[in-house]
Amino acid sequence: MTNPLPTGATIGILGGGQLGRMLSVAAARLGLRSHIYEPGANPPAADVAHATTTAPYDDAAALTAFARSVDLVTYEFENIPTEALDIIEAITPIHPNRRALGTSQDRLVEKNFLQGIGLNVAPFADITDAASLDAAITTIGTPAILKTRRFGYDGKGQARLKSPQDAATALADMAGAPAILEGFVSFTAEISIIAARNPQGEVACYDPGENIHRDGILHTTTVPAKIPARLRTDAVLLAAKILNTLDYVGVMGVELFVTPQGLIVNEIAPRVHNSGHWTQNGCAVDQFEQHIRAIAGWPLGDGSRHSDVTMENLIGKDMDKVPALAREANCALHLYGKVETKAGRKMGHVNRIT
Numbered sequence: 001m002t003n004p005l006p007t008g009a010t011i012g013i014l015g016g017g018q019l020g021r022m023l024s025v026a027a028a029r030l031g032l033r034s035h036i037y038e039p040g041a042n043p044p045a046a047d048v049a050h051a052t053t054t055a056p057y058d059d060a061a062a063l064t065a066f067a068r069s070v071d072l073v074t075y076e077f078e079n080i081p082t083e084a085l086d087i088i089e090a091i092t093p094i095h096p097n098r099r100a101l102g103t104s105q106d107r108l109v110e111k112n113f114l115q116g117i118g119l120n121v122a123p124f125a126d127i128t129d130a131a132s133l134d135a136a137i138t139t140i141g142t143p144a145i146l147k148t149r150r151f152g153y154d155g156k157g158q159a160r161l162k163s164p165q166d167a168a169t170a171l172a173d174m175a176g177a178p179a180i181l182e183g184f185v186s187f188t189a190e191i192s193i194i195a196a197r198n199p200q201g202e203v204a205c206y207d208p209g210e211n212i213h214r215d216g217i218l219h220t221t222t223v224p225a226k227i228p229a230r231l232r233t234d235a236v237l238l239a240a241k242i243l244n245t246l247d248y249v250g251v252m253g254v255e256l257f258v259t260p261q262g263l264i265v266n267e268i269a270p271r272v273h274n275s276g277h278w279t280q281n282g283c284a285v286d287q288f289e290q291h292i293r294a295i296a297g298w299p300l301g302d303g304s305r306h307s308d309v310t311m312e313n314l315i316g317k318d319m320d321k322v323p324a325l326a327r328e329a330n331c332a333l334h335l336y337g338k339v340e341t342k343a344g345r346k347m348g349h350v351n352r353i354t
Contacts, residue, residue: 007031012070016043026288123183
């Protein structure tokens with residue numbers, strides 16, 4: 001893209017969940033329209049988008065019409081079928097690019113990429129059968145985590161091995177899907193950094209946030225993270241290295257383990273990220289606007305933090321706390337408009353200015 005997207009242009013968003021919803025709001029604030037493509041009926045993003053297409057990802061006619069109705073396409077989640085992307089990209093640009101998406105869709109490809117550009121990752125091995133798992137356990141040891149190479153999120157598609165005796169059960173949990181064994185990393189904290197890059201090669205990074213998980217789902221992100229200044233610098237530099245290597249356009253979340261030996265990259269997400277929600281109330285330009293700016297070819301916004309923030313996810317029955325949270329001082333509510341409350345389902349989040 002050589003020219004910035006003008007106001008009034010339309011951004012197509014694959015996926016109609018909460019991230020698509022917040023991207024749509026950010027686009028509207030910049031005078032841009034959004035068109036959601038989502039297989040499920042009545043998605044959260046449809047409430048705030050200019051248009052919505054409800055169709056499966058194998059509907060070539062719907063994909064073609066969607067692509068022709070927008071000026072460019074982005075996405076709120078990684079696991080989009082390649083065939084759907086092929087149809088769209090023949091008509092209109094996709095940001096972030098296919099290389100970034102392909103790298104993040106497969107944990108083995110991702111680990112090899114990160115290691116290949118000189119970044120530290122946990123010990124890992126490709127698992128294809130029981131023999132390869134036994135060999136990997138011999139090399140990597142236990143405790144370890146067996147993960148599906150694709151389609152895992154929020155702790156799904158994972159099995160923990162406390163000892164070699166857990167191998168058979170863990171492998172059965174993968175249900176025949178290609179897998180990867182990752183060695184246990186002894187870390188003092190888990191942090192993530194939200195970084196953005198536009199087509200002109202301009203890079204902007206937010207302050208790293210410190211993450212706490214419960215049952216494999218992010219519970220809180222707190223900024224500033226309790227890490228030395230040198231590690232904040234290291235996090236920014238490695239995030240910029242990933243973005244520049246991929247010729248990336250958009251916002252990316254990079255999850256990191258803090259260890260005595262330095263930072264280890266856990267995974268990358270080529271999209272706006274749950275751990276970046278704090279930016280909505282801690283920065284003048286949040287991650288959602290930054291993503292829209294980047295893919296639209298606009299100058300990136302100022303990502304500096306003006307407040308300390310703790311973001312807390314509202315999951316399942318946490319919605320019962322909303323009346324009390326609405327009365328709480330220095331607490332910003334962000335609800336996703338999901339009608340049905342389910343255990344483990346992200347219903348919203350709060351940002352507390354601390």
